[in-house]
Amino acid sequence: MIPVLRRIGVPAATVLAVIGLGIFTRAGTADAATYTLPPANAKFDYQIGAAYTPPSGVKVVSRDRTATPAAGLYNICYVNVFQTQPDEIAWWQANHDDLLLKDSSGDYVIDGDWGENLIDVSTAAKRTAVAAIVNGWIDGCASKGFKAVEPDNIDSYERSEGLLTKANAIALLKLVAPHAHDKGLAIAQKNTTALGSAGKSAGLDFAIAEECGRYSECGDYTAVYGSNVIVIEYTKNAFTKACNGFGASLSVVLRDVNVTAPGSGTYKYDSC
Template identity: 45%
Template sequence: MRRTASVLVAVAALGVALVGCAGGQDAAGETAATASGEIDLLPVGAVPDYQLGGAYEPADDVGVVGRDRTAEPAEGVYSICYVNGFQTQPGELDTWPDDLLLQHDGEPVFDPDWPDEALLDTSTSERRESIADVIGPWIDGCAESGFDAVEFDNLDSYTRSDDALTLDDNLALATLLVERAHESGLAAGQKNAAEDAEALHDRAGFDFAVVEECAAYEECTAYTAVYGDQVIDIEYTDQLPRAFADMCENAESPASMVLRDRDLLPAGVDGHVFETCR
C-alpha cells in the first residue's frame, strides 16, 4: 500500500470545493453490464487528475478526476469517489463500533505506516455484513452526488494483520462493496494491491484499477494484464527513479498517467505539481 498523506484533508476547509453534481457520464466512452444494470467505464486513455488533497478546477484536457467521498464530483468529466473500505479514516475511529475493529490484546490494530488508521475486522461473515452496512451509505452518497465510479482503498489490509485476516476475508467484503456500487450505478475500482489484481477482478468483480507508482515500481503490467486499458496510474515527484517522460514512453505504462506532488495539493498552493504525458 502506497497512499498520500492528505486523503483526510477536508475540502470545505480548503475552500476550494466545486459545487454541483454533474458527474461525467458524457465523458465515459464505454459501458459494461452488471447484474444490476449498465455502468459507465473509464474513458480510455483520458488524462487523469487525483485530487484527494483538495478539489480544484481540472485542467482543460483532463477527462478523469478522483476526489474524496466528502467532496463534490468534478463537473463535465468522469468522476471517481474515494472510499477507505478496509481501514478507518483518520479522525473517524470513534464512529466505528469496537467489535468491527481488528483487536489484539484488547486494543485496535493500526496500520504501521498510517498509525491513525485502524484495520477493520473482516474475519467473519457477520462482521463483513456489518462493515458493509456502514460503508454502503457512503457508496450510495457517491452516486447521489453524481460520481460515476468509486474506488476502494486498503484492499491489502490483511497483509498488515499479522495473519489475523486473510485475502479471502477481504475478497468477501470487497464483493459486498462492489455489488453495492453496481446497485448504485457506479463502476467499482481496485486501489493498488497489485499482487491481488486477478483475484479482485475475477472473484470480487472490480471493473478498473486506480494505482499509485506502478511505473516507479515496475508493476504496471500486474494491473494492465487484468484490466487492460481500464487502469489509471498516479506517480509522485518525491519518488521518481527516472524521468516521468521516460515512464510515459514505456510501453508497459498505462495510457492514463499523471505526475502529482505527494500531498496532492490543490492548484495554486505552493508545492502543487500536475504533469501529464501529453
C-alpha cells in the same frame, strides 16, 4: 480484453459489456443499472486530498466521497473501505468499535504510515456489517453524481499482524462490488497486484495503481484490466518511467504524495 458476457456479484446476475464504449448493464435484478468505465488513456487528476478546478484537458478526476464531483467530467469517488480516515476514528470507536481490528492484547491495529485503524473483516458477520456501512457511502457517491468508486486499502491484510487474509478482503469486495453496480457505478481495484485476477472475478472493473511505474508493476495491472488502468506516480523519475512504458495507452499522472491543491507549496501535477 473484456469478454462480451461475464458473471459478477451473485449467481443470478450477468453483465453485458458493450465493447468499445465500456458500458455495462447489470441484469437479473428488479432495478437494473447501467455503469460506464472511465475512458482509457484520458487525462486524469487525483484530488483525494483536496478538490480544486482540474487542469485544462482533464477528463477524469478522483475525489473523496465527502467532496462534490467536478462538473462535466467522469468522477471517481474515493472511499477508504479497509481502514479508517484519520478524522473518523472517533466515530468508529463510538459507533462500531467491534469492527476495528484489535490484537490479542486488545490494542488497535494501526497503519503507522497514515495513522489509520484497520477495519476487522475477519468473519462473515463483520464483513456484512462493514459492507452495510460502505454501501451506504456508495449510495452517497451515486446520489452526488459520481460514476465510479475507488475502494482503498484492499491490502490492509498485509499490515494486519497476520490477523487478516487476502481471502477476507476479496470476500468483502464481493459484497461491495455488486452494490456499486446496482447503483450505476463502476468500481476500481486500488493497488494490490497480489490479487492477480481475483479482484476482477470479485466484480472489480478497472484499476487505479499508485507507483506501479516505480515498482515495475504496471504490466501486472494491464494483464488483468487491459488499458483500463490509471497510474499515479509521486516522483519525477517514476513518472517518466511510467510514461515511457505505458503513457501511450494508460492515464499516467505525477502528483505530490499528500495530493494537495494548487497554492499549498507542495502541489505537483503533470500528465503524459
